[in-house]
Amino acid sequence: MNDTSLTLMQPAVWRILDANFDRAREGLRIIEEWCRFALNHQAMANECKQMRQELGMWHTPEIRAARDTARDVGTALSHPREEQRTGIEQLLQANLCRVQEALRVIEEYGKLYSPSVSSGSKQMRYRVYALESNLLTYRRRQLLANARLYLVTSAAPDLLLRVEAALQGGLTLVQYRDKQNNDIDRLAIAKQMCQLCHHYGALFILNDRVDLALAADADGVHLGQQDISIALARQILGTQKIVGRSTTNPEEMERAIKEGADYIGVGPVYETPTKAGKAAAGLEYVQHAAKNATVPWFAIGGIDNTNLDDVLKAGAPGVAMVRAIMNAENPTHAVQFCLGMLNRVPQVGARV
Ligand SMILES: Cc1ncc(COP(=O)(O)OP(=O)(O)O)c(N)n1
Numbered sequence: 027m028n029d030t031s032l033t034l035m036q037p038a039v040w041r042i043l044d045a046n047f048d049r050a051r052e053g054l055r056i057i058e059e060w061c062r063f064a065l066n067h068q069a070m071a072n073e074c075k076q077m078r079q080e081l082g083m084w085h086t087p088e089i090r091a092a093r094d095t096a097r098d099v100g101t102a103l104s105h106p107r108e109e110q111r112t113g114i115e116q117l118l119q120a121n122l123c124r125v126q127e128a129l130r131v132i133e134e135y136g137k138l139y140s141p142s143v144s145s146g147s148k149q150m151r152y153r154v155y156a157l158e159s160n161l162l163t164y165r166r167r168q169l170l171a172n173a174r175l176y177l178v179t180s181a182a183p184d185l186l187l188r189v190e191a192a193l194q195g196g197l198t199l200v201q202y203r204d205k206q207n208n209d210i211d212r213l214a215i216a217k218q219m220c221q222l223c224h225h226y227g228a229l230f231i232l233n234d235r236v237d238l239a240l241a242a243d244a245d246g247v248h249l250g251q252q253d254i255s256i257a258l259a260r261q262i263l264g265t266q267k268i269v270g271r272s273t274t275n276p277e278e279m280e281r282a283i284k285e286g287a288d289y290i291g292v293g294p295v296y297e298t299p300t301k302a303g304k305a306a307a308g309l310e311y312v313q314h315a316a317k318n319a320t321v322p323w324f325a326i327g328g329i330d331n332t333n334l335d336d337v338l339k340a341g342a343p344g345v346a347m348v349r350a351i352m353n354a355e356n357p358t359h360a361v362q363f364c365l366g367m368l369n370r371v372p373q374v375g376a377r378v
Pocket residue numbers: 176178201203233234248249250251271272273290291292301324326346
């Protein structure tokens with residue numbers, strides 16, 4: 027490229043850089059506010075602030091001077107989706123994308139302006155990817171720590187409708203448990219259920235199958251005592267995903283926690299046709315968990331609204347249910363009722 031053509035295109039390049047420095051900084055500010063005021067997460071808020079300051083240094087007066095808002099044909103353009111965000115997750119995601127796109131533009135057009143700005147922008151884009159992954163992991167762990175009711179699904183002709191009804195009652199944690207479909211159907215259902223859960227801001231966990239959890243981009247997997255090790259599941263899924271483990275006695279609980287389970291199932295509290303043949307561990311095991319568990323845990327097995335109070339009195343901070351929700355006439359009301367009871371009992375100490 028010769029000097030003349032460079033001079034001719036310079037105002038356009040500077041206008042592009044100016045607009046994208048603004049875009050990246052604004053997006054970062056929106057994410058920073060959430061990290062600071064909602065998550066109270068100093069490290070993530072500081073990372074956003076530092077990136078904004080670095081962008082501010084690259085955004086020199088000469089680039090700012092190229093701004094020509096009056097002639098900008100793009101100021102009135104907005105996508106209908108920009109006006110409507112259904113939840114905080116979507117809002118954060120949209121702004122992370124906005125920052126990543128702006129940094130990519132700066133990286134490319136920056137090559138015509140300053141190689142150091144271009145390469146700095148590329149490095150910053152990778153920092154934003156890391157921030158995105160940290161934010162997602164943090165949100166997952168928070169949702170898990172705060173979840174008190176866990177729906178484990180059973181086969182139903184209107185499975186997704188029932189899960190949606192339960193989500194409408196305020197459920198934030200769902201496990202897809204399917205012992206009868208083939209893998210093609212399982213994966214298709216898992217993907218749909220995952221989307222549904224995320225639409226309602228809930229976590230989606232897959233029972234047994236790490237491979238399908240990965241393929242469906244689930245938030246995690248639930249492993250039984252006969253399934254693969256927690257370490258191997260992490261190796262396959264990555265450190266950001268949740269790995270839960272069933273436990274039936276104090277030894278299994280201790281081992282699951284030592285092996286790094288993110289949460290444990292504690293049961294069966296009562297014998298249940300959903301898991302026929304498995305002896306009840308009883309309320310004594312719930313009491314043991316209440317004293318000893320150091321990760322989030324859910325009492326499971328035969329729990330419904332007739333005995334929930336006993337399970338809560340034994341010290342369970344959260345419960346997992348199949349029939350009480352899946353077979354309820356109205357899953358929304360069933361969830362609301364159980365959450366009402368669960369929330370009457372204050373959370374004693376930290377669950378994480
Ligand atoms: C929350 C929760 N706890 C325990 C179980 C049981 O898991 P597992 O022992 O693998 O048995 P199946 O569910 O596979 O029959 C669970 N699913 N969820």
